[in-house]
Amino acid sequence: MKNRLFSLLLFFLFIFYSCERQKPIEKVIDESLSFSTKQYELMLEVMKEKSDLLPRTIDTTGALVTSRSNWWTSGFFPGSLWYLYEYTHDEKFRDAAKLMTARIEKEKNNTGTHDLGFMLYCSFGNGLRLTGEESYNDVMLTGARSLSTRYRPNIGCIQSWNSRKGWQCPVIIDNMMNLEFLMWAFNKSGDSTFYNICVNHSDTTIRNHFRPDFSSYHVVSYDTITGKVEIKQTHQGAADESAWSRGQSWGLYGYVVMFRETGLARYLDQAVHIADFLINHPNMPEDMIPYWDFDAPGIPEAKRDVSAGAIMASALTELSSYGDSVAGTKYLQVAEKQLRSLASPAYRAKSGENGNFILMHSVGSIPGNSEVDVPLTYADYYFIEALIRYRKLLDKNQ
Ligand code: GLY
Secondary structure, rough: OOHHHHHHHHHHHHHHHHHOOOOOOOHHHHHHHHHHHHHHHHHHHHOOOOOEEEEEEOOOOOEEEOOOOOOOOHHHHHHHOOOOHHHOHHHHHHHHHHHHHHHHHHHHOOOOOOOHHHHHHHHHHHHHHHHHOHHHHHHHHHHHHHOOOOOOOOOOOEOOOEOOOOEEEEEEEHHHHHHHHHHHHHHOOOOOOHHHHHHHHHOOOOOOHOOOOOOOOOOOOOOOOOEEEEEEEEOOOOOOOOOOOHHHHHHHHHHHHHHHHHHHHHHHHHHHHHHHHOOOOOOOOOOOOOOOOOOOOOOOOOEEOOOHHHHHHHHHHHHHOOOOHHHHHHHHHHHHHHHHHHHHHEEEEOOOOHHHOOOEEEEEOOOOOOEEEEEOOOHHHHHHHHHHHHHHHHHHHH
């Protein structure tokens, strides 16, 4: 009798999990967006009281860690709130997004960082797109000019970090993510300087950051006098010659954007090559959420980086609409798999837990022993973005 009961239980569990696996993607997306709104309502209550600060991650005790506006991730929480306003049309999210966006305004004059695209475009950029708020134009144009001061004409790149660790002019693959902001400035102002910076930066990065297999280095440092490559290394990856996962996702996303914004076929080719490198990589796990580095020691026990998976899912969803349809279908299938994985209990937090962040298990920097296996505000941002992008594709194809 006991054995029969146990067999029945197993049978029902099998049916239950089979049904779960087959849940329509629309349902997975709507459930995740609905969960995100609830989780971020809780985050909002906490953040309203913390004037001038933005959420970043949690510490080892589970307590919320915040940042000031000059930290590179400051724009992601406001940006996520804008996306949630787009999804819900609820004025509460619009007002909250405005409030959090305003906390970053002073960074428009910051010429000491290359991260202004992340900081200002995710926040003010989404706000402008959704509300047409006139004053955001000035903030963003000022910010775009500040970012442009970091362009080095003899190198053909925007300088990422100020010189450090013996690097004269370090340029990181992440920097591809600032170009969407400058392309917006070109379209708004008609000033071709912005366009030329973006195209030169993208072309120099194709030449020097990528290996023959289309994986990329993290840091390429240039000689400031000759403009030639000084050294190729890593800062957050497992080794100079490894493929640091988030960097690969930044590169993919960056070239998808550059194709969208310029129509230049070489950027689509580059995006397709990077996507194929990632999707076909022997160390890509079955659930398509990458280890923190494709060459991490200890795979398959190595930590995952959920942020890399979320950025990749968002980029692949957009890429699926470009180029040939067979490849497009493949990219969309991978993005769907990634969204299903991220939405599962393996990666998505429980309500009110995880410091009110949405996703668990990201990695900031393992070599720096910083933010290891934690929620990160940018993982949430790109997850929400990917969900909304995928939802729009479904609506379009209905
Ligand atoms: N741009 C910094 C990072 O991806 O960690």
